[in-house]
Every structure is written in structure tokens, then in C-alpha cells.
Amino acid sequence: MSTQKQIRRISAPQIAKRKGVEPIVSLTSYHAHTAAIVDKYADFILVGDSLGMVMHGMESTVGVSLDLMIMHGKAVVRGTQRALVVVDMPFGTYEESPAEAFRNAARVMKETQCGAVKLEGGRRMAETIRFLTERGIPVMAHIGLTPQSVNVMGGFKTQGREEETWSIHEEDAKVVAEAGAFALVLEGMVEPLAAKITKQIPIPTIGIGASAECDGQILVLEDMLGLNPTPPKFVKVYGNLGGQIEAAVKSYADEVKDRSFPSEKQVYR
Numbered sequence: 001m002s003t004q005k006q007i008r009r010i011s012a013p014q015i016a017k018r019k020g021v022e023p024i025v026s027l028t029s030y031h032a033h034t035a036a037i038v039d040k041y042a043d044f045i046l047v048g049d050s051l052g053m054v055m056h057g058m059e060s061t062v063g064v065s066l067d068l069m070i071m072h073g074k075a076v077v078r079g080t081q082r083a084l085v086v087v088d089m090p091f092g093t094y095e096e097s098p099a100e101a102f103r104n105a106a107r108v109m110k111e112t113q114c115g116a117v118k119l120e121g122g123r124r125m126a127e128t129i130r131f132l133t134e135r136g137i138p139v140m141a142h143i144g145l146t147p148q149s150v151n152v153m154g155g156f157k158t159q160g161r162e163e164e165t166w167s168i169h170e171e172d173a174k175v176v177a178e179a180g181a182f183a184l185v186l187e188g189m190v191e192p193l194a195a196k197i198t199k200q201i202p203i204p205t206i207g208i209g210a211s212a213e214c215d216g217q218i219l220v221l222e223d224m225l226g227l228n229p230t231p232p233k234f235v236k237v238y239g240n241l242g243g244q245i246e247a248a249v250k251s252y253a254d255e256v257k258d259r260s261f262p263s264e265k266q267v268y269r
């Protein structure tokens with residue numbers, strides 16, 4: 001028998017307990033090899049439905065299916081051992097009723113072996129968050145700019161620009177925390193509102209375009225790596241993967257044309 005210690009994954013309750021202790025580090029990943037790298041540094045990895053836009057060229061996240069989320073969720077779980085893996089519930093798979101949400105979220109948990117799911121919405125999702133949590137599915141909530149509602153909002157619009165709207169978002173945050181969510185993503189939200197919500201609720205807030213006042217941060221991996229030519233303003237670009245890929249592809253094309261690839265080292269004799 002192997003004497004190697006089993007590495008236990010970070011759990012949803014462990015993420016919840018990090019509020020007020022140490023900032024929570026998170027990135028998205030959709031892919032086994034990138035997830036293995038992110039796994040070394042992230043507390044949780046989100047298999048976001050942004051994969052529809054990033055991996056599959058869709059114009060919004062509305063067209064993403066449950067099967068697609070499960071396919072990428074499996075890849076990320078297989079590629080990782082340490083971080084909590086959270087899988088986004090895609091549009092149309094959880095809004096209709098708590099029972100529908102449970103059926104689809106249970107499929108995600110069983111087929112991917114992820115540790116939690118995330119869904120968009122505030123008070124309107126409270127009953128569902130409680131239903132899932134009481135039945136064994138940890139839920140991360142997501143409010144502010146909720147991309148699955150892009151067609152109602154008329155674009156990806158930063159929330160909370162008018163102070164009169166703050167109380168709606170504050171109430172949404174309180175209600176999802178009371179319903180049992182273990183953490184809350186605040187997306188595309190002005191700093192003072194994100195700060196207020198973070199102080200008012202007992203669960204950690206994870207910001208994306210919601211300032212350093214949040215208890216943790218998340219970004220789309222491809223955005224921060226420099227693979228997205230037109231990233232949103234809230235992205236800090238830490239790498240130049242687009243440039244590196246282009247240079248490598250160009251070198252390869254040049255070497256194929258001048259027959260210097262494959263060379264002696266790449267040939268079977």
C-alpha cells in the first residue's frame with residue numbers, strides 16, 4: 001500500500017471560515033493542464049460559464065449547456081488535487097424551481113466530483129440556495145453584474161453607480177448569506193457598495209471588478225494571462241500569453257517552410 005499522504009481538498013466550509021483571516025485567491029479554469037498550475041496557488045478554482053465565451057467563442061454565457069459545464073468540470077477536477085473546485089450552473093438549469101436546481105446541481109456534483117456549485121441571483125434564488133445546501137450541495141452565490149441576465153440588462157453594466165440602488169444589492173447579499181451560501185461573488189460593482197456588503201454579511205465576498213474591499217478576488221485566467229485582446233477594465237494583465245503563442249506559432253510556421261523542423265532530435269531512425 002502507498003504510504004503517500006492523501007492530500008485533502010480545501011472544503012466549502014474552509015473557504016467560509018477564511019473571512020477576516022486572509023484574502024481568498026481564486027481564478028477560473030476550464031482545462032486540466034492550466035488547472036494543475038492554478039491549483040498550486042488558488043484556494044478555489046471556478047469552472048465558470050464564461051467558458052462559453054472564452055473557449056467556445058459565444059457572445060454571452062446564455063448559450064452554455066449543463067453538458068458543457070460537466071465536460072470542463074471533469075477536466076478541472078482530474079487536473080487538480082488541492083483547491084476546491086466550484087462549477088457554475090448555466091442559464092436555464094436552476095431558475096425554474098428548487099427541485100430542478102437540485103436535480104441539475106446533483107448531476108454536476110456526481111459526474112464531475114466538484115465540491116460546490118455557483119448560481120447567479122440574490123433574493124430570488126434564496127429558497128433554492130437553502131434547498132440545495134440542506135440536501136448536501138454547497139452553494140456559492142453571485143450578485144451585482146450577473147452575465148446570464150445580459151439580455152435584460154442590455155449589456156454588461158457595472159452595478160451600484162446610483163446610491164439609490166445600493167439597498168437592493170445589500171438586501172440580496174444578506175438574504176443569500178442567510179439562506180446558507182458559503183461565499184458570494186460580487187461582480188462589476190462600485191467600490192463603496194462592495195465595501196458595505198463585505199462588512200454587513202458573515203460570509204466571504206469574492207470580487208471581480210468589485211475592488212480590493214472584498215474578502216477575496218477572482219479573475220478569468222485567460223484575461224489575466226493576456227490571451228484576451230479586449231479584456232474588461234477590471235482585469236489586470238499579468239502575462240503575455242497571446243504574444244508568446246503568436247511568436248511560437250510563427251517560429252513553427254517558418255521552420256516547417258524552411259524544413260528546419262523536424263530536425264535530427266525529432267526523427268525516428
Ligand SMILES: Nc1nc(=O)c2c([nH]1)NC[C@@H]1CN(c3ccc(C(=O)N[C@@H](CCC(=O)O)C(=O)O)cc3)CN21
Nearest residue numbers: 050053054061147156157158188220223228232233234
Ligand atoms: N473573458 C471573460 N472575462 C470575464 O470577466 C467575463 C467573461 N469573459 N464572460 C462572462 C462575464 C462577462 N463579463 C464582463 C464583460 C464585459 C464587461 C465590460 O465590458 N465592462 C465595461 C464596463 C461597463 C460599465 O461600466 O457599465 C468595461 O469597460 O470594462 C464587464 C464584465 C465578466 N465575465
Ligand SMILES: CC(C)C(=O)C(=O)O
Nearest residue numbers: 028048049050185208
Ligand atoms: C467571472 C466569474 C465570477 C464567473 O462567473 C465566470 O467565469 O463564469
Ligand SMILES: [Mg+2]
Nearest residue numbers: 048049050088
Ligand atoms: Mg459565471
